[in-house]
Amino acid sequence: MTMKFALVEGIRQEAMPGIRGTCPGCGSATLAKCGLKRLHHWAHVSTAVCDRWWEPETEWHRAWKNLFPTEWQEIHHRAVDGEVHIADVKTASGIVIEFQHSAITPQERTSREAFYDPMMWVVDGMRLKRDLSSFRQEITTCSPSAETKTRAWLLWDRATAIIERWRGGSRPLFLDFGDAEFPLPWLPAAGVLWLLNYLPRERVIVTPVHRQSVVDHLLFGAPIQGFAKPTPVPPPRSTLPGFQAHFMRTRSRRPRF
Template sequence: MLFATLNGVKVEANPKAQGTCLLCDQPVFPKCGEINVWHWAHYKDKNCDYWYEPETEWHKNWKLVFGKENCEIVISKDGCKHIADVLTNDDLIIELQNSPIQIDVIREREDFYGERMLWIINGKHFKNNFSIFKSRLDEDIKYFRFYDPLSAEFGKVDNSPKNEFNFTWSWCRKSWSNVQRNVFIDFGDEYLFWVKEGMGTNSGKGNQVMKKFFLNKYGGDLELLATLIDGSKDTIKRLKTYEK
């Protein structure tokens, strides 16, 4: 967790800070190393929320874009309590997922938070297995089938809607195949890839949503937009492909 409470105020971890857990009210201690994001940890090394995943820079950036008052929010329902990553002012829950997740945990989280929820998944770990392309023709060009007049697809016109993209996903994360809420994949560039069909499978469809529009819609701080975008050459290359 990025935040703990001290005298009713949410506080970030720093080496001298003290605080209690937002969820279980137990004392927590600041972990402020050089490698991991500064965060709060429970004594006895046991987190009280079993949906918790280790805090990363990626989590932190997304949470802070929505601000201290809208991230790490305790949600109570049917005698259970969990910490939602983000709760917007419009009561939408945004759950951030960095690591692979089991199918039953996806279902539990969706059941608990209900329909006003969406997922943002960190796609950087699998972006080399995930290709986004505009149409069959793009794919043909990639595999040189376009130049083969004997190919059944040769010369076909691209009639797909402007912002509709196809994807192929090798070694896909199958646990997502039954997801019920909207999924946005973050590959670290200016866009989120909003999966419309085929999440967790080898192929499907989606839209590119600019992060700035996403933040605008859900109340994120546009001044922090750059913290969500990597500046690597690889990113620039991907962007060029999208903008064709």
């Protein structure tokens, strides 16, 4: 089990060569691992697993966690039965964000959703190649929903493998396909997450949103932003005669005091 933070003389610290610490969760000894191949991290000296939900940290995890203040990262919780769990990020307002790369069973998903409340998921959509291709296929062959405010799709909750694997959950879930391209002219080439809202009757609403607005939402409470639907084309504006148009331009350029 690897972590970004351990306690060194009681203070949370990142791994540095040659130092020892203790696990903030279970209190057992940890060693700083600072090789060249993997991210610098802490590992338990014994093979103890203090949080059975914890997964090996990837670059993807680390990049996500680092968007948030260090004091929000890797927050330990102890359940009533003494079991320790480490939340990837817990915001100042108490929302736990779990960054999920590995596969998890529906049972584990459900127990984590019950343990952390409120919480949301960010799921690495790039773990399996076929997830991206089938998701992209579904999005590009189905028409967007007419009923939603921003651009979104109303799909069957078994529409694609990754949508089906996460069905039955009760928390907001964002799929992260990195900067994978989608052949939609209005969608930017980067900085998009896909919000899945599972509905009763085996349906799901799939909404692309600006990734930065999700981060800003968690950091400052800013609204999460989707993509506006096209507005009906307005009638063409009457063009101003040449000299009047020139006058308007110079007037707008004049400095204001």
